[in-house]
Amino acid sequence: MKAGSNLLNAVSAVALSAGIVVSGAGIATLSAVAVAEAAVINRIEVRGNERVDASTVRNNVTIQPGTSFDNNDIDESVKRLFSTGLFSDVRISVSGGALIVSVSENQIVNQVVFNGNKKLKDEQLKRVVQMQPLGAYNEEILQADVESIKEAYNAIGRSDATVSTRLVPVNGGRVNIAFEINEGDRTKISAINFVGNQAFGDGRLADVIATKRSGLLSFLTRKDVYDEDKLRADEELLRRFYYNHGYADFRVLSSFAELDEARNEYVVTITVEEGERYTFGDINIESTVSGLNTEELRGLLETRSGNVYSAEDVEDSILAISDRVAGMGYPFAQVTPRGDRDFANRTISVTYLVDEGTRAYVERIEIIGNTRTRDYVIRREFDLAEGDAFNQVLVRRAKKRLESLGFFETVDISTRPGTEPDRVILVVNVKDQPTGEFGIGGGYSNTDGFSATLDITEKNFLGRGQFIRGSIGKGEDTQTYSVSFTEPYFLGYRLAAGFDVYKNEDSSFDGFNRIDQGVNLRIAAPITEDLSASLAYKLNQTDYDGESPDPDDFNSNPFFNTVDAGDRITSSLTAGLSFNTLDDNQLPREGIAARFALEYAGLGGDAEYIKATAKATYFQMLSESQDIIGSVSVGAGHVVSTGDDLNVFDHFFLGQDVIRGFDSRGFGPRLQEGGKFLESAGGTTYFNGSLEVSAPLPLISRDLGLRMNVFTDAGTLFGNDIAAADLSCGGCTPQTVVGADLEFRASVGVGLTWASPFGPLRIYYAEPVVKEKFDETKKIGFGASTRF
Template sequence: MKTGSSLLNAVSAAALAAGIVVTGAGVATLAGVTIAEAAVVNRVEVRGNSRVDASTVRGNLTIKPGASFTNNDIDESVKRLFSTGLFSDVQISVSGSTLVVTVAENQIINQVVFNGNKKLKDVALKGVVQSRQLGPYNDQIIQADVQAIRDAYAAIGRSDAVVNTRVVPVEGGRVNLAFEINEGDRTKISTINFVGNQAFGDGRLADVISTKRSNMLSFLTRKDVYDEDKLRADEELLRRFYYNRGYADFRVISSFAELDEASNEYVVTITVEEGERYVFGDVSIESTVPGIDSDSLRNMIETRSGAVYSAEKVEDTILAISDHVATQGYPFATITPRGDRDFTNRTISVTYLVDEGTRAYVERIEIRGNTRTRDYVIRREFDLSEGDAFNQVLVRRAKKRLEKLNFFSSVDITTQPGSQPDRVILVVDVKDQPTGEFGVGGGYSNNDGFTATVDITERNFLGRGQFIRASVGGGNDSREYTVSFTEPYFLGYRLAAGFDVFKKTDRSYTGFEEDTQGINLRIGAPITENLYLSTAFKYSETSYNDYVLNSATIPSAPELAAVSRTVANGGHQIGALSYTLSYNTLDDQKLPREGISARITQEYAGLGFDSEYLKTTAKASYFHMLSEQADMIGQVTVGAGNVVATGDDLRVFDHLFVGQETIRGFDTRGIGPRMYDPVAARYVGAAGGTTYFNGTVEVSAPMPALSRDLGLRFNVFADAATLYGNEISTADKGGQRLDGNDMEWRASVGFGITWASPFGPLRVYYAEPVAKQDFDEVKKFGFGASTRF
């Protein structure tokens, strides 16, 4: 007979009153004690055990010989013994001065097998069940295992899977446990209907939610698996989408799914009420904190009167004010936005109330769900730790940082009461996702034929949050190898330190086999959430092997002169210090729709090495949604660069070179000044320039007539660039002529397709030069692909 704590609880009061000790099996034994006195035994005797050692039973008792005990101790001892899963029955009684513990052991599982499973392999199912080989046979655990297997199948769209169990006795009191599985058919999502939406079309809203319709690639992405919890999360995604676009009254009326049993497909219907679109009205700050003047906080406001209302901008303002107030010595301060709607003018006036807040401290930060990422990688994204003042704003910031790492498919942070009224426990629930990427890129050029690049990247190496990348690439006459490593928290500080080791062999642009190798050491740190500063030291050495001419290439005179000096000096060394200041407000790093990405870099070469120059480059991109309805995104990019000598004249290879990475339709080093050899009557090596400018206008939209869930986008673009100002000396020209040294603009137009495939992003484009010089090198086609792992 099985006995649990419920029975003990029910009779414990009566038993104590009667001077009786209750056994685990519900058997009463006269103990000869009263309420006023506690029982004492001299020894503990274990009966009924054959496989489980008696010391294991005694170790789970709270009753010890020579020590007094009560019914509470008996109750707790029974609970402990049952919780081991080793016993099907437990009885505790007192015989004289001996405590007798009688147990009935559970059978031992000899083997766990799965039958009928094809879509989920044995190794996956073993990971979700608790029953184990040589573990105890327990009915409750097995029923939980059946449900866990069903849940695992529901997660891959097979919610009608049937799971039964079969037990086969074997010798030695053991059993074989078999889970018999009928996987059933895979359920799909045939339609996602939106009802009540006027401002945004169904296609745009379908992009927002994580639940997707079934398509030909759904068996890889699994995004068409219906899950009620996922649908609730989609409701929140829709709210944030509308709240950030002015629809402060938006609400989800209902969301549900209906299963057509004949086709085994779900129809998902989401009914919404958009409400009116608002803009910000008056924006003000009120502070009740002594010493904090409201006027001093106005520069922190991200919300501007007349701008479209955005909940995200309100949150950004709260973060900025909270940071400033905390630096003034008020870590518990709370910033509460108070909105005042004007329904007639459709405005929302916002007042930010700054209050000292309630004193509370972080008792513990509990990390859950991370199967790969180390705990400390998650903890270091928090600006608070155990014992610090609790600040909800800092918690929200940590959540944003964790999401920005792109290590997790979901991040959820909740709070629980601590051990004291002023203590809070932070619970961080995450779910790891693949962070590795395998990339392939390439193209075709007239100069180097087919080119290809293969790289492997891991953004969360060994779960430590470290970045590592290895790549190899080249064409008929070039090879390039690179290994990169980055530690994002160097010496425990928010400093990203790393290195790049590179080696390049090139015979495509000079008449010689040019070998360059070197290392780049770098370190960087955030200045604000959007502004980042990095510094680096680069050393490289270039040598030329045996003056071996490529039959297709004639070296230019400046290159010959540079090679002669390099060989005479035993190689050409460059030592350079640089810094980069970058600014990023993109809403999505993979597919930005709004925001700015900008950077400026300055590099000083000298330090006693061969080259002496100051090189400055800058680039800025602006993204803007042209049509929410069509999900049409506009992009404008501008860039510029300049190099000046700080010592002797610039060497030929110290100049700037521009090509396909800046203006599509042209080859690497494809535009700019170029040397002409009158003897060979042909243009030879690119000479480079001291100044360049470039610009790009691009528009992208989902591929027409195809489901957006496929991830295919079509883009059209126009690129323009110019490179000029070469400073090669007359002596180095060696009788060759320098052409194209004026500010002549090149331009190209083209189209491309990007595919957010289940394997990773893939890009392909075709560009046609519409303004070029006769000596420019053309490369009209390019592609690139990568896959995650």
């Protein structure tokens, strides 16, 4: 606004006595008529208006005919007229009994265009500027729009972009505005340097932070865009990382970026002070809450004396105690950790103090920043709502849950005072990120040749937090189709309910096809933050004569007796338990992932069995400085009939899914006719284990995300419950089952994993070192997925 309101107030006394006219431009000029202390006018005259109706001007003037006014009323009228955005200048004076309001109208914006932009589309730029068609032209707003466009280009790594404006007057007091844009080159990050780090190498710390060095494919990831706020967030990521690895005294001394204008590149330097590494000392719980037995709470603690200090373990312990205490009827209880450092022994003793806490309530939860994810998807991750007792621990838990969804690039939760002293407003600020994936996978078998799969996944369907996936696969003898859907909050509860519809065709069998089609209905519920339970119902129809082979084949090949040519229905219920403490599901470095499932078939249909399976994988850092990760995986399964002998396909069929280097259904018991080995007969029991070590690929920049894997797999599949009568027939050679004894197979191999901009890509080569002569091998496997 051009009106100098402060100047008007400063000279008000002089104006009233000397007859000075106040103008919107903040200029004082002599008037022919003095304004009295309590002047009265009988009319208001509007001058200079062309498009704006005079009544609009009069309605924004606080002075009314017949009513006394003073200089404060003039000041307020000028401000109100300028606030309409319709005028570039306003002058108010008194002549005789008339109040003269002289205005200069702003031009009207006729059209806004952008020239020279390619990296940012017109629609994107329209969202960042204030100037809009049919709005009033304002020079200050125009310059603010220029800066907003520059900031938009800076956000995509083009900090040297320049923006100028061109005005083209048109008839009727209108003007066209053209933003002339020179996008310039991408401003890259040529290096990220760490100073002061000893325990962890530069490459390991570079993996921790979100800012990345520019590489060949950085134009796809956009992670090499320098942003000061992003660098501050990286400082917090480093603190969290060090605090969780025992370095409680860690500090970021400085972080800054220097721009080489000649090369248009940033060099980021982060200086840290690691301090000593601590372990946990004594762990205690104290309480001022009457009647609270602290010994009952000790079993909830994640912190253990002698373990490496971890701030995350402390936080998890606080969450567990707070939940239990709140459940005991103390909603305002506050758990505060008190640390006691022993510098000589490098230990930190922790005492958890349980107090009543301050009574405060959540007045409102405000959600901002989400452009795609719906508000209710965010709200449901909170264990508290408007009107509930405020609990900082539950807020931290909600933040952790929101981050683990994978929907958001950043999550920030802050508080501000409410309308009452005991009211708190929660402000949840999030930034959406892509949640779709386009995946391809495949492999090569010495028996089946090449195979490929294609799937499309969306983890946040329509911003509702729903999961949907479609997949197709094609091999020389196989075709697969499937659609899956999951609603993570079924009926408003924290129940993940969903279904899978599928159809699989397999013509690799000798003399017939197998077609499976059916539906799975499933539901899962969390028991704790790490443990969940699930229940699933499967209805599957198997057709063993998919393309109507010659009926004589069924009579001459005893194998068809084992599969009971025709349709077969399996109706089963599966209960499962899953445990997951992985630090990162994409590239886990620490933690355990385990699952146990028990399936009962016999709820109608033709199949009658009980099948139990279990698998667990443990990840551990072998070298923090070199980022070498080790993992151990074990698995087992057993199936037993609850009626007659098992159908052949009720058995386990294993291959590269448990021992790389073997084909699908590649090892285990097999049918034999004379000296010829036929189809896999399946087994009733299996055990398997794997050892794997992965490390960044040497001599290659770690910013490329390439990792080398060395592994060995071993396992056995044995036992068979096919009835002997099914293996014989009149007038043909009887079949037998070989390999049903406990015989181990093993393989060794190497692999390459690439955390590409398109998603993780994996390829491996495995060589079976222990196998049977009737096994089928598949030495090469690969797969990839990408986000969109």
